[in-house]
Every structure is written in structure tokens, then in C-alpha cells.
Amino acid sequence: MAASPKKPRVAVWKFSSCDGCQLTLLDCEDELLAVAGAVDLAYFPEATRGDPKGIYDVSLVEGSITTAHDVERIKDVRKRSKALITIGACATSGGIQALRNFADVKEFISVVYARPDFIHTLATSTGIADHVAVDFELRGCPISKKQLVETIAAFLARRKPVTPSHSVCVECKLKGNVCVMVAHGTPCLGPVTHAGCGALCPSYDRGCYGCFGPMETPNTVALSKQLATLGMNQDALHRVYRTFNANATAFREESERHGG
Amino acid sequence: MAVRTIKVDYLARVEGEGAFKVTVRDGKVQKAELVIFEPPRFFESFLRGRQFSEAPDITARICGICPVAYQMSSVHAMEMALGIKVEGPLRDLRRLLYCGEWIESHVLHIYMLHAPDFLGYQGAIDMAADHGDAVKRGLQLKKIGNEIMELLGGREIHPINVRVGGFYKVPKKRDFAALTERLKWARDAALETLRWVSTFDFPERSRDYEFVSLRHPSEYPFNEGHIVSNRGLDTDAAHYDEHFEEIHVEHSTALHSRHKGAGNYLVGPLARYNLNFDRLSPLAQQAARGVGMGTTCTNPYRSIQVRAVETIYACDEALRIIENYQEPDHPFVPAEPRAGIGMGATEAPRGLIWHRYRIEADGKIAEARIVPPTSQNQPSIEEDLREYVGGWLDLPDEELKHRCEQTIRNYDPCISCSVHFLRLDIDRG
Numbered sequence: 115m116a117a118s119p120k121k122p123r124v125a126v127w128k129f130s131s132c133d134g135c136q137l138t139l140l141d142c143e144d145e146l147l148a149v150a151g152a153v154d155l156a157y158f159p160e161a162t163r164g165d166p167k168g169i170y171d172v173s174l175v176e177g178s179i180t181t182a183h184d185v186e187r188i189k190d191v192r193k194r195s196k197a198l199i200t201i202g203a204c205a206t207s208g209g210i211q212a213l214r215n216f217a218d219v220k221e222f223i224s225v226v227y228a229r230p231d232f233i234h235t236l237a238t239s240t241g242i243a244d245h246v247a248v249d250f251e252l253r254g255c256p257i258s259k260k261q262l263v264e265t266i267a268a269f270l271a272r273r274k275p276v277t278p279s280h281s282v283c284v285e286c287k288l289k290g291n292v293c294v295m296v297a298h299g300t301p302c303l304g305p306v307t308h309a310g311c312g313a314l315c316p317s318y319d320r321g322c323y324g325c326f327g328p329m330e331t332p333n334t335v336a337l338s339k340q341l342a343t344l345g346m347n348q349d350a351l352h353r354v355y356r357t358f359n360a361n362a363t364a365f366r367e368e369s370e371r372h373g374g
Numbered sequence: 375m376a377v378r379t380i381k382v383d384y385l386a387r388v389e390g391e392g393a394f395k396v397t398v399r400d401g402k403v404q405k406a407e408l409v410i411f412e413p414p415r416f417f418e419s420f421l422r423g424r425q426f427s428e429a430p431d432i433t434a435r436i437c438g439i440c441p442v443a444y445q446m447s448s449v450h451a452m453e454m455a456l457g458i459k460v461e462g463p464l465r466d467l468r469r470l471l472y473c474g475e476w477i478e479s480h481v482l483h484i485y486m487l488h489a490p491d492f493l494g495y496q497g498a499i500d501m502a503a504d505h506g507d508a509v510k511r512g513l514q515l516k517k518i519g520n521e522i523m524e525l526l527g528g529r530e531i532h533p534i535n536v537r538v539g540g541f542y543k544v545p546k547k548r549d550f551a552a553l554t555e556r557l558k559w560a561r562d563a564a565l566e567t568l569r570w571v572s573t574f575d576f577p578e579r580s581r582d583y584e585f586v587s588l589r590h591p592s593e594y595p596f597n598e599g600h601i602v603s604n605r606g607l608d609t610d611a612a613h614y615d616e617h618f619e620e621i622h623v624e625h626s627t628a629l630h631s632r633h634k635g636a637g638n639y640l641v642g643p644l645a646r647y648n649l650n651f652d653r654l655s656p657l658a659q660q661a662a663r664g665v666g667m668g669t670t671c672t673n674p675y676r677s678i679q680v681r682a683v684e685t686i687y688a689c690d691e692a693l694r695i696i697e698n699y700q701e702p703d704h705p706f707v708p709a710e711p712r713a714g715i716g717m718g719a720t721e722a723p724r725g726l727i728w729h730r731y732r733i734e735a736d737g738k739i740a741e742a743r744i745v746p747p748t749s750q751n752q753p754s755i756e757e758d759l760r761e762y763v764g765g766w767l768d769l770p771d772e773e774l775k776h777r778c779e780q781t782i783r784n785y786d787p788c789i790s791c792s793v794h795f796l797r798l799d800i801d802r803g
Contacts, residue, residue: 130413133389134438134531140486141530143517147509150499160389161486162497163779180413210435211415222419227629228622235413256438256531314528318535319705320542323431325532353424358435 122171122270125157127191129177129184130211130239134256135202136160136176145263152270172197172269178204178211178239185236185245192246197269200242201262203255203358207327210255212239212361240361250275253308255325255358261310278309279330282322285313294321301341303354306332306364327359334368348372389439389788394778395625396763403767406759408752408782410626421742426452426711426733427538433729433744434532437788439482442475442523443722444744445536446597447729452538454612455716455733456709463702464540465597466695471526471533472596472720473692477519477560478530479723480643480681480688483786484567485512488678491780492574508570511563515685518560521553522692540706550696557696561689565661568682572665579762580672583754584636585645588721594653594687595646597720602649603639611719614728620745631750638753641725642785643680647671655694658687674758674784681786711737722747724786748787755785 126136140146140161149155157166173195179185192198203209214222219237223230242248252265252275261277268275278284282304286293294300294316302321304313308329315322328334338351346354355369393409417436424432429448434441446468453460460468485508486498495501502509520530525545527533535541586607590599601609601617609617620629633639651659651669662683671680713735719728725747732741758781766774 130415132435132438132441134435134441137389137438137531140482141516141520143513143520146513147499147502150502155499158497162499164496180415184413209415210417210420210432213420214416217420219416222416223414225419225422226414226416227627229624232622232624233414233627239415255435256529311529315534315542318528318543320534320537323534353428357428357432 121152121154123156123169124153124172124174124266125166125170125191125195126155126160126174127157127176128160129175129188129205129242130180131177131202131204131209133160133176135205135254136174138201138257138259138262139174142259142263149263149266153266166194168194170195172199172266175200175205175242176202178208178241179245180211180236180239181234182236188242188245197249198242198246199250199252199265199269200248201252202257203253203325203327204239205242206251206253206362207241207359208239208361210358210360213356214239215361216356252277253326254310258310258312280309281305281329281332282307282309282311282313282316282326285309285311286316289313289317291316294319295340295344299344301344301346301354303337305337306334323357324355324365325358327362328364332364334364335371338368338372389437389786392787394759394782396759396778398763398767401767403760403764406756406763407625408756408759408787410628410752412627414627418742418744421731421739424739426456426709426731426737426739429731429739429742430536430538431532431534434536436744436746438531439479439788440475440722440724441532442471442527442536443720443727444729445533446472446720447718447722447727447744448731449536449538450597450611450718450720451716451729451731452718452733453709453716454718455714455731456538456712457714458539458707458709460540460707463544463700464706466699467526467541467544469593469596470522470692470695471536473688473695474519474522474526474530476688476723477564477685477692478516478523479519479786480685481512481516481519481567483723484571484678484681484685485509485516487786488783489571489574491776491783492571492678511566515560515563515567518553518556519688521556525549525553537706539709540702540704542705544702544705546701547699550699554693554696557689557693561657561686561693564682564686564689568661568665568679568686571678571682574678576673576675578673579675581674581758581761583644583672584633584639585648586633586639586641586750587645587649587726588719589649590653592653594650594655594684594691595721601719601726603633604648605636607633611717611728614717614719614745615730615743618745618750620749626752628749628752629745630753631745632753638757639750640754641747641750642677643684643723643725644671644674644677645725646721647680647683654683654687655690657690658683661686674781677784677786711735724748724788725750746788748785751785751787755782755787758784 588595
């Protein structure tokens with residue numbers, strides 16, 4: 115499709131990740147052709163051949179920074195982007211691969227690879243905002259389809275995306291869910307977790323496991339006390355915050371309160 | 375010495391990132407390497423110390439395109455270690471979830487990643503300008519695969535409803551009412567998809583592969599069965615590593631797999647089709663015959679047809695499961711921690727995926743090993759290239775590059791799974 119000069123140019127970039135967040139764009143089956151009509155998807159290697167060229171109005175960045183090459187590459191992406199939006203937990207806080215930040219990466223390499231000398235990686239996995247200025251962060255592991263479409267639409271209309279920063283608890287109340295923690299004694303990270311999933315886990319009779327990362331000003335200390343009364347020991351409390359957003363400040367600090 | 379160098383820095387329309395390097399000296403292909411330098415994420419390292427119950431949620435994150443494959447192989451491995459068996463409706467629901475993933479993943483590959491190669495487009499979006507109806511059909515069909523995942527798994531990417539022993543919550547019979555009607559449309563759309571891709575021009579290629587896949591006594595394989603090959607291998611998940619080994623090569627952060635004493639082998643749709651044609655539903659078999667396909671297929675370019683046949687099967691099988699579904703009394707079989715070793719092998723859309731875990735008495739994972747499909751296929755992809763590139767050396771660079779890319783895309787490589795970066799770099803000496 116010929117690029118219209120008036121259409122905003124959009125690029126999708128990938129760093130260390132599972133590809134799930136950029137796949138979310140291709141999973142917008144009802145909206146994809148409309149989005150592709152409204153913007154020029156100028157660089158999106160998962161979907162289209164082509165090389166990066168020039169400046170982009172909006173860059174969607176997936177994945178975390180785990181190599182020296184990535185540190186340089188993200189700076190180039192920033193230079194080419196009028197607006198840079200990070201999509202998902204990896205780009206926001208380093209993702210599950212940030213578990214290396216709390217371990218000896220050399221030992222990690224030796225477990226997987228016979229020839230550690232072939233492997234070049236940083237000792238840490240970090241979010242994009244640790245390296246360059248980020249204009250907007252979209253949460254989730256993976257991100258929500260609705261929030262992605264909302265964010266693209268908002269940037270095109272030059273307004274702020276509507277992605278509430280309250281807790282998953284609010285989403286449960288809006289949905290009319292019975293509280294799994296109060297009614298069934300199921301441990302749940304909903305009270306400290308950023309909304310956006312639509313209270314998915316509690317709707318399926320399980321506790322939230324925090325894949326959208328910490329909400330704004332979470333009271334993790336109070337939640338941990340409650341989780342302990344439900345039978346979680348120190349080790350379990352340590353692990354429960356240490357998953358897909360382990361390196362997000364509030365979760366990292368609370369995890370550290372329950373063991374190194 | 376005659377020297378010619380061709381370079382593509384980023385192979386598009388694959389999941390993840392990789393490079394490719396061909397070395398040509400005096401008109402002969404000397405070396406073909408699929409270079410994978412996606413930085414590793416160390417799943418097998420950080421799984422140690424986690425509870426067995428965390429494995430399905432954590433391993434799902436290896437791949438956003440086929441999370442169910444990781445969830446399924448991990449739960450089967452854990453269930454073997456813990457000595458529990460999941461049967462009846464819970465087992466059927468797992469097959470149904472896999473149907474959703476196969477439809478979603480295969481249709482993504484057929485319409486958005488692979489068809490543009492055959493029709494001469496950069497991607498599905500520019501293809502839509504001339505083939506709007508086909509692209510729309512593909513998107514709707516993919517959406518129905520995702521709807522199965524959403525209903526059963528909570529969401530299409532990284533489903534939240536899978537657990538060791540079954541599910542957190544099971545659907546009621548009536549929850550499937552709307553989906554049934556949609557799936558009937560999907561089955562027709564899948565039949566149309568097979569007719570559509572069968573009109574493409576296929577290069578006449580064939581290689582003598584060792585195909586490896588699961589084989590089940592009565593079903594086309596998803597979750598269970600023996601691991602068999604067309605050269606007489608017959609084993610099971612528990613004995614997988616007696617027959618296969620992984621090798622670490624310098625040009626790839628994905629480990630290469632080899633059949634011990636036999637060499638390279640191939641997993642995925644072609645392998646399943648060749649070893650299990652007789653287990654496809656009558657409708658899928660009839661559709662394949664209707665477009666002139668035989669009971670075997672050794673042309674990797676025709677894998678797009680095989681994916682279409684498997685999509686028909688997945689729609690058919692999903693409808694069968696939904697029709698026979700009786701809500702189980704309990705959403706899962708309870709599992710108590712105990713020390714043990716467990717292995718699980720299931721069929722991801724891209725092929726066999728094997729997990730092995732050793733767990734301690736308190737339920738913590740002590741060792742984890744995961745072998746994804748793409749690392750098993752990587753040596754065969756390189757072999758295809760070595761063999762085919764030689765015949766294309768007269769082509770201009772752009773066209774040669776495109777042929778190489780298409781050849782790699784035949785395998786729908788998931789580099790995020792195996793690790794990552796596809797860059798095409800042809801050194802003509």
C-alpha cells in the first residue's frame with residue numbers, strides 16, 4: 115500500500131521478549147485493517163518486509179534491554195521517534211527475564227549453554243525507561259487489546275490514553291465478581307496490581323498474579339500481612355511478587371522484604 | 375576466487391529475529407547458517423526454585439504465539455512427576471484449547487506470514503489491497519481460534535486458566551452455544567483456505583526428511599502419543615533424551631537438536647501429516663484429496679497446504695469436543711507435591727515440544743529442560759537452504775534473498791521460542 119504523506123508513520127520495535135505484545139496488534143482482527151488504513155505501518159517486521167527509514171510519529175516498543183547492542187539500538191529508536199510508547203511488562207520493567215537481576219548470570223548461562231563463551235548478554239534485564247525517555251507505558255503481560263487500540267487512537271488524536279491506574283479490585287467490583295480472597299480465602303495480588311486485564315483471574319476463580327505490575331501507590335505491606343494470614347510463608351511471599359514484573363520497584367522491594 | 379555477497383539484516387514475517395548467512399565460493403554453496411542471536415532469557419535457569427504449580431504460567435512466556443504448547447507440555451510433565459492422570463472432559467478441554475491455538479497460529483502463518491511470499495507482497499496489509507476478501511476471511515478465521523482460547527483460557531495470549539491437574543474454572547455446556555455456530559463458519563472458511571492456497575505456484579522440491587511427531591492410537595496428535603518417525607523410531611516422552619541430543623553451535627543462541635546416530639530431523643505440520651494422515655477426520659482427509667494432496671507430502675513449500683488441512687481438522691475436532699462435552703464435577707484433579715521426575719511431549723503448531731522437570735519433595739523445581747520445535751528444525755532449515763540455494767545462484771540478489779526468506783518461512787520458525795534475530799547474509803565468496 116502506498117504511504118500517504120498525511121498518514122502518521124508508526125513503527126513496531128522488538129527487544130528481548132516473547133513477541134506476544136506486538137502479536138496483540140495482529141490479534142485486533144476487527145480493527146487491524148482500519149488501523150492500517152488510518153496510519154502508515156511503516157516498520158513492523160513481524161508482519162511486513164522492509165527496513166527502518168527516517169522518523170516515525172509513533173514507535174511501539176516491545177521487550178527489555180539485555181545486551182550491549184540493545185542499549186545502542188534503543189537510543190537510535192528514540193532518535194527516530196516523535197512519540198515512544200512501551201508495550202508490555204518486558205519493556206516497562208524488564209519482564210520475567212529480569213529474574214537474572216537477582217542471580218548470578220554466569221551461573222544462569224552455564225545451566226542452559228554448553229559453551230558460555232558463545233553467549234553475550236548483560237547481567238541485567240531492564241525496562242526501556244531506564245535507558246531513554248518514554249512518552250507512555252502500556253502495562254501487562256501481555257498488554258490488553260482494548261488498551262492498545264485506545265492508546266494508538268489517543269496518540270493519533272493527540273490526547274492522553276484512558277488507561278486507569280487503579281487496582282484490579284476496582285475492576286472486580288465493576289464486574290460484580292465475588293472477592294476470591296474474602297469469600298474463598300484465595301491469595302490474590304488484585305489489591306496492589308494495576309488494572310487493565312478486566313479482572314481476568316478472579317473471574318476464573320483464581321487469585322490475580324500481578325501480570326500488569328504494581329498500581330499507583332500500592333500498599334504491598336498490608337497485602338503481604340493478609341496473604342500471610344491466609345497461609346503463605348516467607349518463601350511464598352518472596353516468590354509471589356517475583357514474576358513478570360519482578361523488577362518493578364514496588365514488587366521488587368516487597369519481594370526483598372521476604373527474603374533475598 | 376569469485377566473490378559475491380548478499381545481505382539481509384532482518385528476516386521479516388517470522389516470530390522473533392534472526393539472520394541468515396550463505397557462503398558461496400566459485401559458484402558453489404560452501405556453508406548455510408541460520409544465525410540466531412536473540413539474547414537468551416534463561417527460563418531453564420530461573421525455573422529452579424519455583425513451585426511445580428508455577429510452571430504453566432512461567433513457561434507460557436517463552437512464546438506469545440504458542441503459549442498453550444508450553445502450558446500443555448509443562449502440565450503433562452508435572453502430572454507424570456506427581457503421579458496424577460487427567461482424563462474425561464478435562465482431557466477433552468485441553469484438546470479443545472490446543473485446537474484454538476492451532477487455528478490462531480496456523481491462520482496467522484498462512485494468511486499473514488506465508489501467503490504474501492506466494493502472491494508477491496511485502497505483507498498481509500499490502501496484500502489486502504488486492505486480496506481484501508481473502509485477508510478478511512483469514513482475520514475472521516484467526517479470530518475464532520482466539521475466541522476458543524479466550525473462552526477456555528481467559529485470554530488468547532498467555533491464558534490464565536490452565537493449571538497442573540486441569541483448569542481453574544471449566545465452562546458450562548451453554549457457554550459454547552455461540553461458539554458452535556462460529557466454528558461451523560470457521561470449518562467452511564478453513565476448507566476455502568485450503569482451496570485458496572492450493573492455487574498458489576509451488577516450486578517442485580522434495581527432500582528425504584526424517585519426520586518426527588507424536589502418534590496416538592486413535593487421534594490426530596495434540597497432547598498424547600508415542601514419539602515416532604518414518605525411519606522406525608518408536609519411543610515416548612520419558613525416553614526422549616535417550617534418542618535426541620542438543621548441541622550448542624557458535625552462530626545460534628538456540629541449541630540445535632539431533633537424532634542420535636541419525637542426524638537432522640523435522641518436526642511440525644509436515645511431520646505430523648506424513649505420520650498421521652490416517653488419524654485426520656474424514657472431512658480433513660477428503661479435503662486434502664480434493665485438492666490433489668496424497669497421504670504424504672515431502673515438499674516443504676507445500677507446508678502451507680498442510681497447515682490449511684490441520685486448520686480444517688482443528689475446527690472439526692473442536693466441534694466434536696463441544697458437541698460431546700459434559701461439564702466435569704470438578705475443574706481439576708488435585709495434586710500433592712512429591713519428589714519425582716516428569717516429562718511431557720505435545721504438538722505445538724510448529725511441532726514437537728518436550729519438557730522435563732525434576733521436582734523436590736516440597737514441590738520445588740530442581741531441574742528444568744525445554745526443547746522447543748524451532749531448535750529441532752534449525753539444522754533441517756539450514757540443510758534445505760544449502761541444497762536449494764545452489765540452484766538459484768543465477769538470480770539477482772533481491773530475488774535470491776526473497777527465495778531464501780520464503781524457504782525459511784516454510785517452517786514458520788518461532789525464534790522467540792528458540793531464542794531470536796533473522797538476518798540474511800549471503801557471502802558469494
